[in-house]
Amino acid sequence: MSAEFMVGQDENLAHSGGVKFTQSFIRALSRPSAAVGLAIVSFWILVAILAPLIAPYGPNDLVGRALQSPSAAFLLGTDDLGRDVLSRVVWGARVVLVLAPMAVLIAEIAGALIGLFTGYIGGWVDDVIMRINDALISFPAILLYLLIIAALGPSKTNVVIAIALASIPGIARIVRGVVLDLRTRSFILAARLRGERLWYMLLVELLPNARGPVIVDATLRIAYAAFAIGTLGFLGLGTPPPDPDWGGMVNQGVKWLSVSAWMTAVPAIALASLVIGLNLLADSLQSRIKQ
Amino acid sequence: MTHPLLQVDDLSISYATEGGWIRAVRNVSLAVNPREIFGLVGESGCGKSTLAYAILGDLGEGGKRDTGRILFQNRDLLSLSSHELRRLRGAKIAMVHQDPTAALTPTMKIGVQLAEVLHIHATVPEQRTQERCIEMLARVHLSDAAGVMERYPYELSGGQQQRVVIAMALLAEPDLLVLDEPTTGLDVTVEAAVLDLLLEIRDAFGVAIVYIAHNLGVIARVCERVGVMYAGELVEVATTANLFHRPQHPYTVGLLSCVPRVDRPAGRRALKPIPGTVPNSIVIPTGCSFAARCVYVQQRCRDQRPPLEATASDSLVRCVRWREICKEAPDAAAPQENKTINPASHTILEVDNLRVYYPVRRRFGFDKQLVKAVDGVDLAVGQARILAVVGESGCGKSTLGAAIVGLRRPTSGRLIFNERDIGKPVGRRESTVHRLLQMIFQDHSATLNPTISIGRIVGRPLRLFSIVPPRQLQDEVKALLRSVGLDKATTHRKPAQLSGGQRQRVAIARAFASRPKLVVCDEITSALDVSVQASVLNFLLELQRDNQTSLLFISHDLGVVRYLADEIMVMYLGHVCETGPADLVFDGPNHPYTEALLSAVPVPDPEARSTRIRLKGSVPSAVSPPSGCPFHTRCPRSLGKICDEEVPPWHELGSGHRIRCHLPFSGDAVKGLRTEGGTGRKDSVALHV
Numbered sequence: 001m002s003a004e005f006m007v008g009q010d011e012n013l014a015h016s017g018g019v020k021f022t023q024s025f026i027r028a029l030s031r032p033s034a035a036v037g038l039a040i041v042s043f044w045i046l047v048a049i050l051a052p053l054i055a056p057y058g059p060n061d062l063v064g065r066a067l068q069s070p071s072a073a074f075l076l077g078t079d080d081l082g083r084d085v086l087s088r089v090v091w092g093a094r095v096v097l098v099l100a101p102m103a104v105l106i107a108e109i110a111g112a113l114i115g116l117f118t119g120y121i122g123g124w125v126d127d128v129i130m131r132i133n134d135a136l137i138s139f140p141a142i143l144l145y146l147l148i149i150a151a152l153g154p155s156k157t158n159v160v161i162a163i164a165l166a167s168i169p170g171i172a173r174i175v176r177g178v179v180l181d182l183r184t185r186s187f188i189l190a191a192r193l194r195g196e197r198l199w200y201m202l203l204v205e206l207l208p209n210a211r212g213p214v215i216v217d218a219t220l221r222i223a224y225a226a227f228a229i230g231t232l233g234f235l236g237l238g239t240p241p242p243d244p245d246w247g248g249m250v251n252q253g254v255k256w257l258s259v260s261a262w263m264t265a266v267p268a269i270a271l272a273s274l275v276i277g278l279n280l281l282a283d284s285l286q287s288r289i290k291q
Numbered sequence: 292m293t294h295p296l297l298q299v300d301d302l303s304i305s306y307a308t309e310g311g312w313i314r315a316v317r318n319v320s321l322a323v324n325p326r327e328i329f330g331l332v333g334e335s336g337c338g339k340s341t342l343a344y345a346i347l348g349d350l351g352e353g354g355k356r357d358t359g360r361i362l363f364q365n366r367d368l369l370s371l372s373s374h375e376l377r378r379l380r381g382a383k384i385a386m387v388h389q390d391p392t393a394a395l396t397p398t399m400k401i402g403v404q405l406a407e408v409l410h411i412h413a414t415v416p417e418q419r420t421q422e423r424c425i426e427m428l429a430r431v432h433l434s435d436a437a438g439v440m441e442r443y444p445y446e447l448s449g450g451q452q453q454r455v456v457i458a459m460a461l462l463a464e465p466d467l468l469v470l471d472e473p474t475t476g477l478d479v480t481v482e483a484a485v486l487d488l489l490l491e492i493r494d495a496f497g498v499a500i501v502y503i504a505h506n507l508g509v510i511a512r513v514c515e516r517v518g519v520m521y522a523g524e525l526v527e528v529a530t531t532a533n534l535f536h537r538p539q540h541p542y543t544v545g546l547l548s549c550v551p552r553v554d555r556p557a558g559r560r561a562l563k564p565i566p567g568t569v570p571n572s573i574v575i576p577t578g579c580s581f582a583a584r585c586v587y588v589q590q591r592c593r594d595q596r597p598p599l600e601a602t603a604s605d606s607l608v609r610c611v612r613w614r615e616i617c618k619e620a621p622d623a624a625a626p627q628e629n630k631t632i633n634p635a636s637h638t639i640l641e642v643d644n645l646r647v648y649y650p651v652r653r654r655f656g657f658d659k660q661l662v663k664a665v666d667g668v669d670l671a672v673g674q675a676r677i678l679a680v681v682g683e684s685g686c687g688k689s690t691l692g693a694a695i696v697g698l699r700r701p702t703s704g705r706l707i708f709n710e711r712d713i714g715k716p717v718g719r720r721e722s723t724v725h726r727l728l729q730m731i732f733q734d735h736s737a738t739l740n741p742t743i744s745i746g747r748i749v750g751r752p753l754r755l756f757s758i759v760p761p762r763q764l765q766d767e768v769k770a771l772l773r774s775v776g777l778d779k780a781t782t783h784r785k786p787a788q789l790s791g792g793q794r795q796r797v798a799i800a801r802a803f804a805s806r807p808k809l810v811v812c813d814e815i816t817s818a819l820d821v822s823v824q825a826s827v828l829n830f831l832l833e834l835q836r837d838n839q840t841s842l843l844f845i846s847h848d849l850g851v852v853r854y855l856a857d858e859i860m861v862m863y864l865g866h867v868c869e870t871g872p873a874d875l876v877f878d879g880p881n882h883p884y885t886e887a888l889l890s891a892v893p894v895p896d897p898e899a900r901s902t903r904i905r906l907k908g909s910v911p912s913a914v915s916p917p918s919g920c921p922f923h924t925r926c927p928r929s930l931g932k933i934c935d936e937e938v939p940p941w942h943e944l945g946s947g948h949r950i951r952c953h954l955p956f957s958g959d960a961v962k963g964l965r966t967e968g969g970t971g972r973k974d975s976v977a978l979h980v
Contacts (some may be wrong), residue, residue: 186732187740190801192717193696194752195725208742 027288037280044274048093057084059091059244067260077262080252085263089270092244096274099156100225103163108218110164111171112210116202118172119179130176136169145228149237156239159232163225174217178210216286223278230271246271295322296499297346297467302359304341304350314575315341317523318358320599325466328493328500330514330531332507332546334820336569338523339503343471345369346501347386348376363467382412385460389472391452394459395444401428401455402440405462412463424462430495431458431488448909450481457488461496469501474509478683479847480906483891486513487905505820507550508850508893511535519543522570522580525599529606539606539613541585549825551854562854564826568790579610587612636673638707639809639841640695643669645704647687647694651914660914664690666865667704672809672858675839679856679873681846681888685910687865688845692811695843696730709808726756729802731795731831733814738798739786745772745797746782752805771800774837775830792823796830803834810835811843816851828855849892853877858947861885864913864921871948882950883928920953928954 047054056075057063061083068078076085114133118126136144148162182188183206191205232238233247241248246267253264304316315338323329331339344351346361348368361368363384371379380386388394396404405424409415415423421440428436431454444452453473460468470489474482490513493500504510510517510531517534519527519542527540538544545565567584576582578593585592589612597611610616647665664687672678680688693699695706697717706713713724732738739748750768753759759767769779775796786794795815802810812831816824832855835842846852852859853873860870861882869882881889887904906925911917917924923934933953941949942956950956 185737186734186798187738189698189732190730190738190798191740192698193725193728193730194755194805195717195720195722196755204743205740209740211742 031284033280034284037277037282037284040273040277041281044093044270044277045097047090048097051090051094055084055087055090057087059083059088060242061087067256067263069260069262076266077260079249079263080256085249085266088244088249089246089266092246092249092267093270093274095156095239095243095245096226096229096271099160099229100163100222103160103225104167104218104221106160106164107167107221108171108214111168112175112207112214113202114168114172115175115177116179116206116210119176120183120198120202120206122183126176130173133169133172136166137173141166141228142231145232146235146237149232154232154237154240159229159238162232163228166228167221167225171214171217171221174213175210178213179206182206182209212289216282216289219278219282219285223275223282226271226278227275230275296325296327296364297323297501298362299342299346300359300362302342302345302361303357304338304345305355305357306341306351307353307355314357315354315523316345317575319520319523319525320359321518321525321528323467323499323501325499326493326497327516328489328502328514330510330517331501331503331520332505332510332517333520334546334569334822335505336522337520339520340471341523342520343386343469343501343503346467346469347380347384381408381465382414382463383465384467384469385463385465386469386471387453387456387460387473389475391449391456392444394456395452397444399443400440401442401444401447405440405455405459408459408462414463424458427458427462428455431455431461431492432484433458448481449477450485450909453477453485454488457485457492461492461498464496465498467501468498469503471503472505473502475505478910479849480683480887480891481909482509482893484905486893489513506893507535507546507821512893519546524580524609525607526581526609527606528599529604529608533604533606537604537606539602539604539608539616540581540610541587541612541616542581544616545584545586546821549822551825551828551848551850562825562829564829565822568792568823581610587616636675638671639674639676639709640670640672640843641705641707642671642691642695643705643707645669645691645694645706646702647690647699648702649699662913663865663916664913665694666916668862668865668867670860670867670870672841672843674808674841675835676857677835677842677844677855678858678860679844679846679852680860680862681849681852682862683847683888683910685864685913686862687913688862689813690865691862692730692813692843692845696728696811722756726752726805727808728811729805729807729809730811730813731798731802731815733817735791735794735798735818739794739801741786743785744782745777745784745786745789748786748797749782749800749804752801756805758805767804771804772797774803774834775800776826790823792819792827795819795823795827799827799831799834803838803840806838807840809841809843811845813845814847817846817848824851831855849889861888864910864916866921867951868922869950871944872946875944875946875948880944880950880956882922882952883926883954884922887927920951930954 062081063084064074064078064082066078066080066082068074070077074084074086076089079085079088114129118129144166145162148165149158152158152161188201188205191201196205229238230247230250233245234251236248236251238247239245249267250264250271253267257264299319299321302316302319303314306313306315319342321329331342333339346368348371350356350369356369360370363379368376395401402421402424405427406420409420409423425436425440428439433439433451433454439447439451439455447455474485477485486509489500492498502510502514514531516528516530518525519534519540521542527534527538527543529539534543535547538547542565545563548563549565551562565584570580570583576593578595579585579597582588582592591611597609599607599609600613602608602613645665645668646663648661648663650659651662666687668691670678680691682688690699694701697713697715697720700716701714708724709727711724713720713728739745746768749771750764753764753767754761768782772779772781777793777796781789786797789797816827819827828851834840844852844856856873858871859873859876861868861876861884863884869876869885876885877889879886887906890904904927906927908925911924919936920926920934920939923929926934930953937953939951939953941951943949944956
């Protein structure tokens with residue numbers, strides 16, 4: 001576009017929609033609770049990225065006596081097989097911070113598409129898909145995870161699939177709600193009068209208007225997903241051993257709780273702090289976007 | 292000279308906002324005498340409502356008084372304690388708002404809500420409460436007053452609800468009634484009846500009334516003196532006669548000349564919009580606040596704030612040049628060239644016996660019923676012609692428009708557009724139909740996708756229908772925006788950055804981008820201020836003329852319709868009751884319903900308070916419309932049995948003017964009818980600010 005196009009007018013109007021959105025995002029982060037959340041989450045992201053530099057040992061290396069208390073050599077002690085707890089927690093951060101966003105991303109894309117489609121089409125298609133959706137929502141999530149993992153077998157990929165599948169119905173419902181509100185608006189009618197194709201209606205006219213609720217939902221859902229990964233790990237349905245997995249580590253440690261609390265407490269605290277951090281972040285983002 | 296009941300002295304009110312202090316009211320002084328009806332008029336954002344609430348002693352959250360006082364019966368309202376205010380409100384000063392549904396508690400019976408007022412203000416003994424409430428309901432002309440006491444608000448129509456609210460306000464016999472746009476949400480025939488009621492209660496109860504409205508016609512009908520507000524200032528105070536015949540402030544002149552007027556004979560006047568918009572009142576100019584939009588502006592206007600001066604005719608004007616303006620005004624509007632009518636133009640749209648019924652579910656989904664929104668409508672729109680469809684809410688005019696563009700499926704009948712049958716819903720119509728048949732919508736806040744830039748919005752039809760080669764797309768977008776008075780910098784903006792009028796102009800540019808043959812306009816200016824409406828209508832007409840486009844213009848505002856329509860179709864309950872060339876319809880004779888509509892339109896001439904036709908009751912349900920003539924239940928000229936039972940015939944009055952009625956419409960009988968009617972509608976003008 002030409003340079004003259006960029007010349008603004010003298011009017012004292014608000015900033016453009018996109019800028020406003022980014023601004024509210026930034027303003028959301030300036031709250032104290034959000035700042036704490038951001039600090040915690042960035043800490044874990046840094047840990048995950050820098051894992052090879054931070055971790056003193058390999059995650060699966062047998063480096064010393066089992067069940068040691070913290071010492072200069074093993075800052076957070078060792079586990080029942082003599083692996084360094086610190087190294088395993090640090091490497092475990094990678095697992096959570098890769099799998100959770102991946103599951104959520106897949107779920108959001110699939111859920112949004114379903115919600116956009118059924119909400120816009122309406123009629124019996126909407127009725128049928130939404131009743132199936134409701135049935136899935138009425139299942140406790142944990143039961144769905146168990147069913148899916150039991151069917152597919154425990155692996156990182158399957159954890160992602162299970163969490164994504166269990167999240168889709170909720171996301172579809174949120175997006176559909178937004179679409180139901182939007183579809184009677186004049187700009188949608190105007191697009192219909194132009195004879196726009198379905199994909200244009202869904203992706204260009206509707207989807208960008210649903211991004212607020214989708215982003216809020218995604219931030220909140222990453223926290224759920226992190227927790228779900230922990231839960232699955234604890235139940236032995238997460239990352240197969242010997243790879244580090246916070247939930248799995250807690251599960252292993254529980255047996256030795258009376259001997260050494262370290263190998264249980266450290267991954268538990270790690271998981272809890274990450275989930276709390278994500279929640280704090282999501283909460284303030286939510287209240288900001290809703291305004 | 293009586294002592295004023297309410298006296299506002301040099302009042303200034305500010306509000307704290309994120310952007311700074313908004314100076315909503317600035318140095319306003321006015322006095323309202325007992326039994327007087329004082330009007331406040333101005334565009335939205337001029338501080339009318341802030342002033343009204345201040346009169347009730349309410350500055351709202353974040354509001355503070357900067358200067359001045361409000362004396363009511365010699366007490367400063369803004370210095371009273373909340374306890375004293377509570378005793379005053381309702382008892383001495385009462386308020387009626389725009390939306391009666393918000394003023395009535397939905398879960399309480401009317402009788403209980405009314406009795407509450409008497410209970411609080413204890414003006415009558417407990418045992419007489421019921422009696423007094425019923426009496427008051429009868430005095431606001433609610434039939435079956437005792438029955439209304441036992442009903443819930445949702446069981447009443449909008450007009451009835453507003454009557455109940457007025458009765459409630461009058462119960463404690465206040466000395467001052469503040470009315471904030473009390474008829475804005477009502478249909479024109481209902482509005483007319485409520486306005487009659489206001490005049491009557493002023494005489495009966497001797498209350499003074501402060502009447503806030505954006506509609507100059509309404510002000511002319513009820514008020515004795517009028518204050519014109521602009522950007523928080525009172526710019527002119529005058530008697531109603533002076534204000535309308537000899538406006539002295541340029542803003543008043545502007546308001547009056549940007550309103551669509553009905554002028555006999557057919558010669559139209561171009562509406563003169565006031566350029567620019569109401570300022571935000573955060574940055575206060577040193578000079579006259581209207582200087583930026585004023586056509587009479589001089590350097591001295593910008594340098595110094597003009598004082599509120601008394602003029603020869605006892606008006607107060609805040610303008611340094613009022614003497615000169617007084618001579619030029621009010622006929623500032625230039626006559627517009629007559630539109631050349633080409634009777635041989637071929638038909639673009641033909642609607643043949645169209646019916647649109649849709650089901651409503653009642654009572655837990657059982658018992659499906661059909662709403663007969665459009666019930667047998669025929670119409671034809673010629674090339675480059677403007678057909679206006681008028682009628683009150685619920686008459687089916689919007690459903691008709693939706694069926695034509697394919698957003699509602701017709702139940703039966705034929706739609707022929709551009710010599711092709713277009714009975715299919717919009718998704719299954721051919722691409723040429725999509726290109727040639729466009730629509731502009733009412734709600735300016737939702738007509739543009741908030742996430743897409745203006746340039747892309749206007750460019751989309753160009754790209755979609757390959758109207759211009761891709762290389763010329765940007766130039767064409769700029770040209771389209773220029774044709775609706777927007778500069779090229781607008782292309783990068785998002786809809787939220789534009790004002791309502793600007794958004795509506797973008798919507799017009801988008802609709803005309805694909806070079807359509809017919810554009811359906813559904814109440815496109817009803818949510819806009821009058822000066823904005825004028826510019827929107829002007830741009831629309833210019834594009835329409837340049838492109839030889841036909842318009843189907845749906846509106847409830849007869850002034851606007853008079854301004855632009857070539858032909859008019861009047862609808863009532865899904866039926867057409869009158870149709871014909873605009874001039875013939877406005878000159879009459881008319882169908883009794885058209886007659887009632889025309890006479891209900893508020894007239895801007897204070898002397899024109901003559902007898903008018905008032906319709907009784909409200910529009911019947913379209914689920915079970917009356918038999919025979921659908922209008923017979925409310926018709927002031929009903930002939931009895933024949934109207935109740937037989938569908939009336941069409942009368943041809945020549946030149947395409949047709950009326951569907953049992954009354955005789957030919958020769959002398961018609962003339963007799965007209966004189967007898969005596970509606971004074973030759974002066975009818977709808978004035979909406």
